[in-house]
Amino acid sequence: MTQLALVIDLNVCVGCHACVTSCKEWNTSGVAGFLSDENPYDKDPTGTFFNRVQTYEVGEFPCTETVHFPKSCLHCEDPPCVPVCPTGASYKRKEDGIVLVDYDKCIGCKYCAWACPYGAREIDEKQQVMKKCTLCVDRIYDQAIPEAQRKPACVVACPTNARLYGDIHDPDSEVSRAIRERGGYALMPEWGTEPANHYLPRRKGTVAVDADQVSRIDSPLNVDGRIPGTLAALIAEAQAAADPASAPAAGGR
Amino acid sequence: MHPAFSVIFLTTLIGVAQGLFLAVFAIDLVSYIGLSELPMPSFIVAGCAMSVLFAALGLLASFWHLGRPERAWRAATMWRTSWLSREVIVLPAFLASVAAYGFTYATGSVWSIPLGVLALIACIALFVCTGMIYACLRFLQEWASPLTLVNYFLLGCASGFTFATLLASLLAPAYTEVLATWSIGLTTVALAVRAAMLARNARLRPKSTVQSAIGVKHPKVQQKSQGAMGGSFNTREFSHGRTRGFLRSVKWAFLLLAFPLPALLLWLGASSGAAAVLALAFAVQYVGLLAERWFFFAQANHPQNLYYQAIS
Numbered sequence: 001m002t003q004l005a006l007v008i009d010l011n012v013c014v015g016c017h018a019c020v021t022s023c024k025e026w027n028t029s030g031v032a033g034f035l036s037d038e039n040p041y042d043k044d045p046t047g048t049f050f051n052r053v054q055t056y057e058v059g060e061f062p063c064t065e066t067v068h069f070p071k072s073c074l075h076c077e078d079p080p081c082v083p084v085c086p087t088g089a090s091y092k093r094k095e096d097g098i099v100l101v102d103y104d105k106c107i108g109c110k111y112c113a114w115a116c117p118y119g120a121r122e123i124d125e126k127q128q129v130m131k132k133c134t135l136c137v138d139r140i141y142d143q144a145i146p147e148a149q150r151k152p153a154c155v156v157a158c159p160t161n162a163r164l165y166g167d168i169h170d171p172d173s174e175v176s177r178a179i180r181e182r183g184g185y186a187l188m189p190e191w192g193t194e195p196a197n198h199y200l201p202r203r204k205g206t207v208a209v210d211a212d213q214v215s216r217i218d219s220p221l222n223v224d225g226r227i228p229g230t231l232a233a234l235i236a237e238a239q240a241a242a243d244p245a246s247a248p249a250a251g252g253r
Numbered sequence: 254m255h256p257a258f259s260v261i262f263l264t265t266l267i268g269v270a271q272g273l274f275l276a277v278f279a280i281d282l283v284s285y286i287g288l289s290e291l292p293m294p295s296f297i298v299a300g301c302a303m304s305v306l307f308a309a310l311g312l313l314a315s316f317w318h319l320g321r322p323e324r325a326w327r328a329a330t331m332w333r334t335s336w337l338s339r340e341v342i343v344l345p346a347f348l349a350s351v352a353a354y355g356f357t358y359a360t361g362s363v364w365s366i367p368l369g370v371l372a373l374i375a376c377i378a379l380f381v382c383t384g385m386i387y388a389c390l391r392f393l394q395e396w397a398s399p400l401t402l403v404n405y406f407l408l409g410c411a412s413g414f415t416f417a418t419l420l421a422s423l424l425a426p427a428y429t430e431v432l433a434t435w436s437i438g439l440t441t442v443a444l445a446v447r448a449a450m451l452a453r454n455a456r457l458r459p460k461s462t463v464q465s466a467i468g469v470k471h472p473k474v475q476q477k478s479q480g481a482m483g484g485s486f487n488t489r490e491f492s493h494g495r496t497r498g499f500l501r502s503v504k505w506a507f508l509l510l511a512f513p514l515p516a517l518l519l520w521l522g523a524s525s526g527a528a529a530v531l532a533l534a535f536a537v538q539y540v541g542l543l544a545e546r547w548f549f550f551a552q553a554n555h556p557q558n559l560y561y562q563a564i565s
Contacts, residue, residue, distance in 0.1 A: 045483040046481065084337065088327075123490075191392050
């Protein structure tokens with residue numbers, strides 16, 4: 001069975017809020033009606049958003065890291081917000097695992113928001129119904145837009161490609177591979193909600209240096225197998241450091 | 254959590270209605286099997302009428318809580334999974350069965366006892382539904398306990414019996430003393446349970462931390478921005494917005510107003526037979542219960558607040 005989800009790479013998110021504005025733009029213009037704002041151009045502006053980018057500081061000065069943390073509905077595989085809904089307005093789609101709210105059935109009792117430990121649901125103060133990320137369900141299946149753009153608006157907008165989108169139940173999908181190979185994790189695993197959205201952790205800054213980069217393969221002086229001496233020495237040294245057993249003796253020619 | 258007065262009035266008013274019905278029906282049953290003299294029919298009928306009135310007021314208050322009250326009927330559909338939906342079904346059932354019981358009692362029908370038993374079942378089911386709405390939310394650790402159910406049950410019974418005592422002093426003086434005794438007993442047990450709840454909640458360790466919330470395992474993580482500066486639904490709905498001192502004051506206020514003070518007034522009123530004192534006992538206890546319910550909501554710390562600790 002399909003479970004569509006986002007995988008968010010905290011290692012490359014720069015906190016630009018492009019996903020937030022893109023999400024708001026798409027979803028406030030959609031068939032389901034606007035996402036209302038109050039005082040948008042005034043003091044204390046507030047409004048309904050599906051997606052927010054928050055910022056956290058990790059560590060103690062001067063050894064601090066800034067983590068930009070986009071947060072939206074995680075489309076849990078065992079969503080606690082769905083069974084509590086008294087009207088059935090909150091539901092999880094069988095075919096793709098998206099958790100949705102039927103705005104025509106919602107009575108605005110806010111019980112589902114109480115039942116979500118992530119604070120992913122926000123009431124629309126004008127329409128008085130509960131709203132949340134739809135994973136752009138009105139976009140991802142739309143045959144009228146080019147196939148490459150049939151992704152959630154936030155994913156399309158991300159300038160650093162920090163947001164991956166796909167089926168986490170398909171082991172060969174980009175998102176499944178990212179979760180598997182780059183330590184993808186779920187938020188608040190202690191509640192057993194099994195969020196479909198995953199996050200990729202920050203990695204410590206290591207730079208992989210390739211021998212070609214050091215030797216300047218495009219150097220006009222370069223002759224294959226016979227490269228200028230100082231560089232050859234550096235390469236040998238690097239090889240020895242990386243793999244002492246197989247590297248030739250350092251020194252160069 | 255933000256304490257919504259609609260829900261505070263709903264839960265306290267239906268509590269009084271349920272307790273009052275239990276008191277009235279208990280007296281009816283006891284006299285039915287011949288253990289005591291028959292009460293004045295007006296007492297039973299007035300008790301049912303007041304119980305229906307309180308429950309109807311509670312139902313009215315609950316509509317106030319909805320963003321789309323005109324769609325409230327839809328809330329009866331998901332009773333298989335939702336305690337809220339179950340409450341939406343059971344509350345009108347309780348209301349109707351108490352009304353039917355009161356009516357058949359007034360007309361002297363043989364059906365009054367079976368209908369009373371039906372109302373009793375609805376009454377207990379309503380206590381369970383109301384309590385479970387809160388107790389089933391496992392990550393609201395302050396609520397996720399059987400004590401929540403017991404507390405709702407005992408406080409409903411205590412306040413309902415207090416009102417029944419007042420009613421008895423006006424319509425069936427022979428029962429004033431026994432009802433006052435029960436009322437004081439229920440209030441005392443309720444205090445013990447509420448104190449146990451307070452003790453439990455004071456020792457709670459939140460299961461979620463900012464580390465588990467964002468998945469960074471460093472011991473020092475501090476929020477710097479929450480993505481909006483003018484507040485959001487998340488900052489309004491999940492915090493009471495008061496100081497710790499205010500919370501503490503409310504706690505001591507309800508510990509005084511809901512328990513020892515009405516118990517004292519009940520004892521004074523029952524021994525002197527003064528309805529005015531008993532009315533005061535009910536009024537004081539009800540105000541105490543409003544404070545208790547306010548505190549019940551305000552004390553619950555929702556894990557989503559971990560994402561909303563700093564504006565910028």
